[in-house]
Amino acid sequence: MSVLPYAVAAWLFGIGLYGIATSRNFIHLVGCLGVCQSATYVLLLGLGYRWGGIAPIFYDHPPGTPAVDPVMQALVLTDIVVGATLTALLLVLTIQAHKRGGSLDPEKLRPMRAGGTSGRGQGASRVSDREQSTS
Amino acid sequence: MSPRVRIALLALAALVLLPGAAEVIAGLPPFGSTIAQYGERINAITPEARHVANMVSAINFDLRGLDTLGEEFMLLAAITGTVVLLRGRRGEGNTGHAMRRPGRAVIPRSEAVILACRIAGPLTALFGLYVVLHATVTPGGGFQGGVILASGTLLIYLGEGYAGWRQAIHSHWLDALEGGGALLFALCGLVPMLTGAAFMQNILPLGTFRDLFSGGLMLVENLGVALAVTGGFTQLFLEFMEETRAADEAEEPGEESA
């Protein structure tokens, strides 16, 4: 038990990264990124917990009662805002990429390829490569 | 790189990182054994120094208020970015009125749904306000309350339909709400400096411990955050919903957003 939270955090980051590496759909990829981020929540709150501590709100309990670490919670709150902003931005980018490129597949929406839209001086090998990926 | 090579690379990296991660985890204090000195100390002194019960709010708005300032502006950046990126394509002229997608019939809503939304909407708004106002005494605060309030406006969409939603909510007001809230927060930092205090130092009466009005300047900052988050998230929802409505006509090629 004493290492479980940290192991879970490491696992979440790893599986999220695996998801990003193998994702074939940008919307799915954004979800995987969220999993990577939840690893940081779990790690931080796990590190800030202590057995028997109350929530750091001294309303029902008098000040001085042993409580868990409020700093970690403040950090995670900020982190959640980061997560929401990143998700929103990435989804917007995804929607727009889909409009322009007509696809959500990373393999079909490469940033800048030889033989892309320029129509000048493309290497023959690149063109075939691109055709393979679109088919 | 083919997916198989990619996974092999990942596995290799994991193989190298595993012993390191194990060593780090073993070196950490066991789960639940102790908390850091910093948090301990804040729990000890803040109720008395700031007359607030909620330590997390005290950290967010007072002790580490600068982080929250940064966080608020991060939200502002993201929402401004969203607006720019989504509107860049639609053209700003279209945002004033409701657009209907051609080819999609307007489904009349049942009376029950409208009634439910008319009841739930104000209730959600009330709950959001409660969460905002009780920032210093119970869990919650400007951010959580703001998100709830923004979700409440979505109920207008469900109940009154898209056109009604667009009529009730104007993009300029949301900009003003969002920018104004952030401005209020930033000024909470600067105004104390005029009196000779430090940036974001509390200069207001602190109020009584466990009272709704405790924490002094924190309340104003909380309000600023609530305004900014409500405006920002509503704006976000609005722009996203607009996207599902946008007519899918082919755009003229070579159109520039800049």
Place this chain on the structure above:
Amino acid sequence: MTAFPAALLPLPVAIPLVICAAMLATAHLLPARLPDILATLSALTVAVLCGVIAVRAADGPLVYWFGGWEPRDGLHLGIGFSVDEASGWVAAFIGLLYALTFVFAWGFFDRTHGHFHILMLLFLAAMVGFCFTRDMFNLFVWFEVMSVAAFALTAYHLAESGLAGAINFTVVNSLAGFLMLGGIGLIYAQTGTLDFEGIAAAVARGGRDPVVAGAFCLVAGALMIKGAIVPFQFWLADAHAVAPSPVSVIFSGAMVSLGLFGLAKVSAVVFGASDQVQHALPALLIGLGCFTALLGGWMALLQRHLKRMLAFSTISHAGIMLTGLGALSVDGTGGMLVYVVGHGLVKGALFMVAGILLATQASIDEIALRGLGRGIWPAGIAMALAGLLLCGLPLGLLDQGTRLIQGALAQQGHGIALVAGVIGAALTGAAVLRAAGRIFLGLGPDPGDEAGAPSEDEREKANRPLWLMLGPCCALLALDMGVPAGLIEHALPRAASAFMHRPVVDAVSEGPGWLPWASVAAALAGAGYGLLRNHLPALLVLPVRATQSAPTRALEALHSGLIGDYAAWLAVGVAMIAAVLAMA
């Protein structure tokens, strides 16, 4: 109450924030030119304020505690800003770069109700905060604000490649943020504080500790991702190449080097007392730095898309900065700081030239633009001059930084790093000079390997007069060359020692004087080869071509633009850092 000079510290961050919040609140009421004026003025104000702070910080770092929460009983309760001379000057440079960029972008974005300026001002405030803070989590907050503003700005054009590039950029840099936050959580749990000094003291007490090493691994990985160090560099070419040119100026001129600036600060101040980290650093930084310098230079030489070429050259120069950092000495770090400023000025000017070409000739493709630049020859002179400065023309700030880094490397016997840096700089210079020759002189009818590189049609608004765009570009170059060398020589030992929290050294050593000339000669030779290869004897051309092709194709394939690949490389990079740390 805080005394006068220190009380200035929050202002360079707060002023742009207040302006941009006010601009957003009144967005639809603002007259068309007001955002331009407001943004330029606030960037100038930031620059002046940071300059004043830097001058005042010469006697010792200025410290400011937010909310009046000064440390009690040795425990840091609030967030502090701590500005030493070097950080102040770097921030002042950033403010100035923004002001000139705003002038360059005058009227560029008038359809967007000042949204561009809002994002840019946020970006500026975050960078200044990043330079000034002395709190780990606050560092992360500014890091993220920087990232979020940058993500939105990258995709401004909404072209297909721009969007895919922006998605890659966003995903990779978000992962960087998560790594950094994980590292911060670890170090906070172990040391019980978030303040730089507090952590440093606790680390010094702790001895060898795997948690500290793990935290450093994560934080350093994050900052290296921002700093575009191999194998984290992939996002940069995608993002810089597609961002609007005023944004690229900031990306290459300030954002990337700021990642390395952060790495310098964190490794010298926060982890300065950890023997394990300090033992691992030279091998790690110099190894990665050499590799980055060479790879970036080589890739730059193979590009035909000007902005992509400049992006790779930024990678190469980031590698050179990293080798300076790896010397772990006052001269190396001082040289790196000077290099950050010099490189920012020169690279900013180059991206402005690229922007001018985009606006006036409606293309960014080196081969398509051949000879088209004759009508705007002043831009050509600026580009050639910037290219020469980039590869080491002994003149100005960039050269001074180079010589300091070379001096530090020579002193510590890192000969390989010295050579790699010279070759990297020469390659990037050769690429820029070749492009300048082709575009402005119409040389080189026969494109070589670069013809196979990716390119794309792009256009930027052509409504601005040439002088308005050329002015800031020349101002940047003049600044690079105009800062008196004596001033830097005088101030640097003191400033760099204060930056690293080390005792003041008397003087800093400089590298051999012939090295820059060798680099310039190599760059000219490289550019000449690229342009005149069909006039050269086949005996010379064939072997070069044969050795070029295969590795070139492999490298180009590595920069696939696939986010999955980038994620895999990211894991490999972190594993490499961890392995080096474990062996130290």
Place this chain on the structure above:
Amino acid sequence: MTVILPLLFLFTAISGTAVVLVRDPARQVFAIAVNGLVLAILFDGLQAPDVALSELAVGSAAVPLLFLVALMAVRTQSPEEKP
């Protein structure tokens, strides 16, 4: 608490894994919402009600909503994909 917390951590790991392994975005949205809910419960178990409330509002309501809208927008764009 000593039994519930480990279980919650395990649930978190499982629901996070589910988000990654559900490859169809339309179904992934539900996995994301469930993951947000599990995280919120875990945070409450870790005595972090503030964070739990945020995660509930953001992670299990606002973010899945954005995902849904994004999916709808993508479908609006390409009629042939409409069910």
